[in-house]
Amino acid sequence: MKGIVFTEFFEMVEQAHGYEMVDQLIMDNELPSGGVYTTIGTYSHQEMVTLVVDLGEKTKTPVPTLLNAFGQYLFGTFEKGYPMFFKAAANAFDFLESIEKYIHVEVKKLYPDAQLPRFSTKRIGTDTLEMIYYSDRSMADFALGLIEKTFEHYQEKAIITRKDIVKNGSEVLFLIKKV
Amino acid sequence: MDEINILKRRILRERMARKEAESILEKKALELYRANEELRQLNESLEQKVAQRTFELRISEEKYRGIIEGMELGLLEVDLNHNILRAYDWFADMTGYTPEELLGRNAKEVFMPDATFNDLMDQQDEQRERGQAGVYEVQLRKKDGSIIWVLISGAPIIDMDGKTVGSLGIHYDITARKELEQELALAKFTAEQAQKAEQQFLANMSHEIRTPMNAVIGMTHLLYETPLSETQKEYIDALRFSADSLMGLINNILDLSKIEAGELEFENRSFNLEQMLKGLQRTFQFKVKDKAVSVDMAMDESISNLIIGDPTRLNQILTNLLGNASKFTQEGTIGVKAFINKQTADKYWIAFHVHDTGIGIPEDKLEVIFENFKQADVKVTRKYGGTGLGLTIVKELVEIQGGSIKATSNPNAGSVFKVVLPFGNSGVKAIEKPRVFENNNTQIRALLKEQDILVVEDNDMNQKLITKILDIWECNFDLAINGKEAIDFTMHTKYDLVLMDIHMPEMDGVSATKAIRNSAENQNQQVPIIAMTAAALLDEKNRAIKAGMNDYLTKPFSPDLLLDKIGKVMGFTEEIAVETPVAQEIILPNQLTISLNYLYEFSNGDRLFVKDMVATFIKESPKTLEDLRTAFKRENWEVVYQTAHRLKPNFMMLGMKDQQNTAAEIEKIIKQANYDSPALQGLIKQLEMAAEQAYPILQEKLQEI
Structure with a gap:
């Protein structure tokens, strides 16, 4: 890490x-x-x-609460340190989609030894995004904190439903519906 | 106290973290440096490789340029505006400049002598710009002003983006070749002119000598018709003999010149060999009637078909050899033995052994006698006469036709001249056709009395001769002195026959005949016309027939010969065919098939129509074939196509399937613009040969219809 x-x-x-x-x-x-x-x-x-x-x-x-708070906190650090990633996306959905396709690709270039979680995204209609988190670290709560802050950043609102696909939390679905 | 300890620990942790960060940074910096170093080395090695390859490429390019220069080929590189980018040594040598003098100058301005090649150069420029290479010949002006011819192979110079930026020309000096070509063309032209002049001279001489000779011989014949004393008759015999000899000599010289000019033309038609030998027998029996000499003719019975060849030349050969035989034989036998020497599917090789029991020829002279103006012995000339041309001509005539001749002899016992000649096999049985009025001239003369004849002749002596003969025959005739008068006469009077001289002032016989034949108002449009020509050239005869004359007579002619021709042309001596079981379809070895079935079916068995169609083919197709040949020679493909197209249905109508296909093949080749096809000439030749073979067969059929 x-x-x-x-x-x-x-x-x-x-x-x-x-x-x-x-x-x-x-x-x-x-x-x-x-x-x-x-x-x-x-x-x-x-x-x-x-x-x-x-x-x-x-x-x-509880640990999940801590992880979620830490995710929200770290978002601020990222926002300050890497503003170009946020400028590159026009809205929250675009940004979330760019994590796997763009941001993690760039991170790997700089830190070849970095071990990053994987995300897959799929849009359902115009206002719903299905985002799946995959990681052996089972830190989906940390990811959720980051996602919540993302909507704040783009001044958008969304209802995020979390559902564990695998029990140990290594594969978690976030159903994100814009409001 | 706790707070101080915490602070201390924090400071310690911060310091350790800083050190750790520094060591990581140092490690990263080193990694970066190594990566850079590696990159630099890779770049360096790449550059070296590029340099190496470039060097190798240059060496290879120089090598090929060296080879080209070594081959005495001049290289020149120019840009698109002909400005010289590089001139190689050999090119500079070739044009008398140094490479430095040429650099940057405009090649077109420096080298083009005038505007002659502008179009060619523009055309080449366009090709280069399209990226195409080209080969062309132009003249270049050297530094000293002299002109050389070069063959240029030009190729575009293409840059890395594939754009043409100039051209590279390989120049080869062909001045010597061009000069040689010009000299050869000039020499050829001169030789042809000389040959033409010689031919013209011979034709004129032939005409000029034959005309008075015609009168001499004709008058001799007329003298025979007057009351004569024995002495006078003897003198006239001598006169006629001399005139005939002189005529023979003139004919020999003419023949020999034609042989030497390669101008001798051979006919290719079917004829009856047995008839010819019988005719020769009669002639020579008459010749040797005063000596104790018999004339024997023997022919192999297996030569049962009509043979195809030149009967006139064969007759000339045999007449000549028999003439010698009769001349040198005082008693015993002369004659000809004809037999098949060799036979293939479509050819007979016939041997003619002309034998005599005369004085013979010494063995050492057997070769010499065939040379020009050579006889076995000078004493021979004194005793027997002759020019020594006869055997030379015979030998040439035989050899040109692909045959051979040799002589064997026993002095004082006789000689044998062995001739072997090839002939085509017509596949048609030779059947002797007896004439209705055979040798009965009085019958023809009786018929002739009722006819109106027009004689067209400008020469006084010839006029007298012909009018005298016609007077003796008690004919009605008018006399016109040139072609113009002949047309006037024929417009007003209906004639049954016209005897037409060829060479006349005002208008010649050929033009007059054309005018009569082409005028629908002329009541004599269809009148039989016989040409009377002094020129023995085949050309002249062809011209007469082509103009529409029915037959021709070579002057001088005997009254009998004239009567014979008139009889034939007027249909008095119509030959009646003995019943002949001729197959409907005649198949010759070279795939010539003829069948009139189509025409019969087409016309519901209208014989006149079929006859007319066959006659039209015989008349028209030689001209059409000649048109085809001429168009081919002139490379007038449009006309070649049209002519072949025209011929095709003609062959079809006569059942000549192969020729129909051949004509179609010619059409096809032209349509595909395949003008260089080596087949083309062969196909045309095939048509000509097939037609030549078809004419005698069609003539024969014409009689049967």
Whole structure:
């Protein structure tokens, strides 16, 4: 997992609970990296799982809620860091479709070792998009946070229905209906 | 305290993260550098390869240019406006310039002597611009002003985008060849002119000598009709003998010139060999009547068909050889033995052994006697006369026809001249047709008395001769002195026969005949016309027949010969065919089939119609075939096509299927614009040959209808 996810995660935790919480998470867990992350580095996905689960316990918050909040938070980082991707799409549907076809292609060029989730999209009529998330990481809630923020960005509204195709969450359908 | 520790840990973590980032960056920078380095090396090696290939290409190009230059071919590269981009050494040498002098100059301005080749050059330019190569011949002006001929093979120079940017010309100096061509053309022209002049001279001489000779011989004949003393008769005999000899000599010289000019024409028609030999027998029996010599003729019975060849020339050959035989034989036998020497599907090789029991020829002279003006012995000339031309002509006549001749002899016992000649087999049985009035001239003369005859003749002596004969025969006749008068006469009076001279002032006989035949108002449009010509040239005779004359007589002629011709033309001596079981369809070996079934069916058995159609074919098709040949020679394809098209139904009507197909084939070849087809000439020749063979058969059929 790319280092930016960890640094942004700590950023979010610090903003919400202060650096003490960040320090607690590092001190209380056995992290191979020792809690030292740099945006351009690559670290084990397991460390993120450990951190999120521990944060849930410490703050008495369910993990899905945390992941969704983290997705919404990270959207802001992406919005600031990569405005060209957002300009390239005229609306939310176009943008969501461009993730697999365009954005992830570009990411792979820059970080050949990046492990990205896969998306497939299909339009049903003019106002409905069927988007399926595929990933062994089972972080569909994180993706949902990003999707929700996308509609905010384009100042559009949508009702998003989530349905697990595979029980462990490695394949999840989002039925997105514009309002 | 806790806060300070947390802060310390945070600073430590930040520092470690920074170090980690720095080390990652350094690693990435190194990777980038290596990637760049690798890229650079790849580029370098690519450039080297390109350079290497370019070099190799240049070497190869130079090699081929070298080869071309080595072959004495001049290379010149120009742009689209003929500005010289590069002139190679040999081209520069060829034109007298240095390559540097030519660079940048306009090739057209420098080399074109005048505007002669402008059209050709424009045409070539267009081809180059379309990316096509071309080969052409032009003249170039050298630096010193002299002109050379070059053969140029021009090819477009095409750039990387496929656009034509100029042309490359390979120049080959053909000045020597052109000069040779011109010299040859001039030499050929001169030779042809000389030959024409010689031919003209011979034709004139033939005419000029024959006309007075005609009078001499004719007058001799007239003298016989006057009361004569024995002495006078003897003198006249001598006179006639000399005149005949002189005529023979003139004919020989004429023949020999024609042989030498390659102008001798041979007929190809069917004839009855047995009849010819019998005729010769009668002639020579008469000749040797004062000597104890008998004339024997023997013919192989297996030669039962009419044979195809030139009867006139065969007669000439045998007459000549028998003439020698009779001349050198005082007692015993002379004669001819004819037998088949060899036979193929469509050919007879007939051997003629002309034998005598005369003085013979010494063995060492057997070859010499065939040479010009050579006789076995000078004493022979003194004792027996002769010019030494006879055997030379015989040998030529035999050999031109693809035959052979040799002589064997025992001195004082006799000689045998062995001639072998090829003839076609007509496939038609030779049947002797007895004449109704055979040798009964009085009958013809009686009939002739009731006819009105027009004589057209300009020469005084000839006028006297012919009018005298007609007087003796007690005929009614008018005399016109040229073609113009003849037309006037025929407009006003109805004649039964016209005897027409060919060469006359004002209007000649050919024109007059054409005028009579082409005028519907002329009551004599259909009158029989016999040409009287002094020229023995076959051309002249053909011209007469083509103009519409029915027959011709070569002057001088005997009264008997004239009577004979008149009898034939007027139908007095109509030959009656003995009943002949001739098959409806005659198949010759070369696939000539003739059948009149179509015409009979077409006309419901109207004999007159069939006869008319066959006669029309015999009359018209030689002209049409000649038109075909002429058009072919002139490469007038349109006319070739039309003529073949016209001939096709004619052949069809006569059942000549192969010829019908041949004509169709010619049409097809022309239609496909396949003018160079080697078959074309052969097909035309086939038609001509088939027609030649068909005429005698059709003539025969004409008699049967």
